[in-house]
Amino acid sequence: MWIYEKKLQYPVRVSKCDPRMAKFLIEQYGGADGELAAALRYLNQRYSIPDKVIGLLTDIGTEEFAHLEMIATMVYKLTKDATPEQLKEAGLGDHYVNHDRALFYHNASGVPWTAAYIQAKGDPIADLYEDIAAEEKARATYQWLIDMTDDVDLQDSLKFLREREIVHSLRFREAVEIIKQDQQTKKIFAVGTPK
């Protein structure tokens, strides 16, 4: 069960209509290392991960949906006042003929989102290492996005999201240590202890 809250996790302001930047930001909406991929990856891994880290995957997966809404808000605000001509100039002509100004789950180059971007291996270490890598890739993407705009309001929201990736990565690294310790403990008890 999920509960929706009618507010953004962090304010999103933009200081100008900028469809070109919106096109770049879509990478974090429906791209391989984007927020949709992150949310679906973590929430799906929960069912086969040890109990000790299910809470963390649930919470980070849920937070990713809040980030997805922030990205959507950025794209919406950057494009809502753009004319079809401006969208075309920004490289969004292909998008416009298929979706008008509607959002869609594809990356900055227009490649639709696919489940092939994410993995669930059933092995907790493999899954958590993938999660750490996903956070680091998303952090890097946010940095490149910040570099692509001079809009300080937009940069502020993007910096918030970049910092969240760092915190998530840290928490996943701690989860790896928890799993390793757990596996170690089980091995020790297993020696000469019939179950």
Add this chain to the structure above:
Amino acid sequence: MSLNFERDERRGREKMKTKLDNEYYRRLHELQAIDFTLVELQLYLDTHPQDMQALQQFNHFAQVRKKVAQEFEAMYGPLQNFGNSYSGFPWQWNDTPWPWQV
């Protein structure tokens, strides 16, 4: 920045405006700040369940959050769906602004 969102005129009372003025943004930011603290503490506690001090901070801010959210909802309508927030008459959930409109 200050915008006026007109509420649906079908409402039984006089046409009313949810004024998105400085007070709205101040209260919204206050709630976002408290919720950020709670998200951070939640994730931290997920991997540090034995940290009593963090736990006390979490429970303290959860209480503060409840009060601030209730005040916000009394002024600007329900924040959550499925019975986690009360609604005035007529049904307020459909009222603007939605998060991307502020």
